[in-house]
Amino acid sequence: MLDELFANFYLDSAMPDQATPSTPSITPPSPLGLLEPLLMTLYDGVTASNGFQDFLAAFARTFNVAAMSLFIQHRETHEMKGLWLHGITPEWAERYALNYVQDDMLAQHVMGAPIGHFYASNLDVPQPELIPQTSFYREWVVPQGFASGAGAVILREGAWFTQSFLLRAAGQPPYTREELARLDALVPHLQRALQMRERFAALQASRDVLAGGLDVLAMPTILFDEHSRVAHMNRRAVQLLADGKVLRLEARHLVAVDGDASRRLNFEISNAIRVSRGEMIALNEVVLVPRSGKMPLMLMVAPVRLGGGQGHGAALMFAFDPQAAPGLTTGRIRKLFGLTETEAALAVALCSGKTLDDVARERSVAPSTVKTHLKHVFSKTGANRQTELVSLLLASPAYFLADGGQAEQ
Numbered sequence: 001m002l003d004e005l006f007a008n009f010y011l012d013s014a015m016p017d018q019a020t021p022s023t024p025s026i027t028p029p030s031p032l033g034l035l036e037p038l039l040m041t042l043y044d045g046v047t048a049s050n051g052f053q054d055f056l057a058a059f060a061r062t063f064n065v066a067a068m069s070l071f072i073q074h075r076e077t078h079e080m081k082g083l084w085l086h087g088i089t090p091e092w093a094e095r096y097a098l099n100y101v102q103d104d105m106l107a108q109h110v111m112g113a114p115i116g117h118f119y120a121s122n123l124d125v126p127q128p129e130l131i132p133q134t135s136f137y138r139e140w141v142v143p144q145g146f147a148s149g150a151g152a153v154i155l156r157e158g159a160w161f162t163q164s165f166l167l168r169a170a171g172q173p174p175y176t177r178e179e180l181a182r183l184d185a186l187v188p189h190l191q192r193a194l195q196m197r198e199r200f201a202a203l204q205a206s207r208d209v210l211a212g213g214l215d216v217l218a219m220p221t222i223l224f225d226e227h228s229r230v231a232h233m234n235r236r237a238v239q240l241l242a243d244g245k246v247l248r249l250e251a252r253h254l255v256a257v258d259g260d261a262s263r264r265l266n267f268e269i270s271n272a273i274r275v276s277r278g279e280m281i282a283l284n285e286v287v288l289v290p291r292s293g294k295m296p297l298m299l300m301v302a303p304v305r306l307g308g309g310q311g312h313g314a315a316l317m318f319a320f321d322p323q324a325a326p327g328l329t330t331g332r333i334r335k336l337f338g339l340t341e342t343e344a345a346l347a348v349a350l351c352s353g354k355t356l357d358d359v360a361r362e363r364s365v366a367p368s369t370v371k372t373h374l375k376h377v378f379s380k381t382g383a384n385r386q387t388e389l390v391s392l393l394l395a396s397p398a399y400f401l402a403d404g405g406q407a408e409q
Helices: 002-011 036-044 053-062 090-103 105-112 128-133 135-144 177-208 211-215 235-241 259-276 330-337 341-351 356-363 367-381 386-394
Strands: 067-074 080-086 146-157 160-169 221-224 230-233 247-250 253-256 286-291 294-305 313-320
Touching (some): 036 053, 036 177, 053 067, 053 080, 067 253, 080 090, 080 259, 090 105, 090 259, 105 128, 105 146, 105 160, 128 135, 135 146, 146 177, 221 235, 230 235, 235 247, 235 313, 259 294, 259 313, 330 341, 341 367, 341 386, 356 367, 367 386
Antiparallel strands (some): 067 080, 067 160, 286 294
16 A cells, blocks of 8 residues: 555656656755755655654754744634644644744745745845844744744645744854755655655545444544544534534634634644654643533544554544533433433433432422432442432443434333
């Protein structure tokens, strides 16, 4: 499978607007020949379990940069999804994504310039004397010891741009036109390697993940590939996104209508994917999405590793509506815990937020009778308190499995 993938990309690599590996369109002579070890590391990243992480480290050494990043950004909303980072901590990356991305003059210039070329803050940004006056420079660049940067849009998919940015420290020289020419010579290879890895990851995901496995879940569930794109949604997730009032898809990217929540969600998805590739990052896991007139929609994001040791990063997102009735049926509860129909109905009612007095009034029985039934439920489930019982039931297969359409028995 991998040999065929590489062959197809090399046969199709002679694109009219890009240089091929054998005929670079750059002078001075053969800059790519000097970078052959770096290119080998780049293409190794297509199938490496840690992706292009080793390439970023090798790139930083080759081009004398302090930090490098590869990430996806939305042109209008400036939402960011991190792919790979070198020389930047997750904490600083999060601050940039949530607070400073719109204040980055180099990033704005790169987004509006022709793709496939690197641009430098000291050479290409209009009015570069304004850069030190920005909060991005004062509060993000300077505290980390950076001084100048260069960046390029590598790939574009609708409004989503895959970009690379390079940062140099205060003691390092600024960028030159000759360096930018060498960087431009690498762009076709970056494009090809990213596309190859995306296709390879998609092939692995289609082989390793059975879509039906998510469809049995009652909770809306979405699987993301390592590029933060939606790889699969179960039926409940499709229903959740149907009206587009809270969440929607844009070019296979999940976005929230609320801008702040959308930025946090996509950053959390990115971090979960990085954890799935073996990076040690603390995850917030839960993102609350505001809704008009309702309690926030709760989204839980978790890393998932596909394909064992050779797998690529991925993430799962589960959506929970605190105002929706739990997806519990008395039939499943009764079978799981050996309850009677009355006891199972009481357990489901408690999970729906009802009190013992509510149940007593609905059944026209004394509260003491309901308490007796509750004691029987405690005895059979092993729970000691109502909160413990509810937690147990909501963590059981009865809650997570979708109704298969079969009549309860």
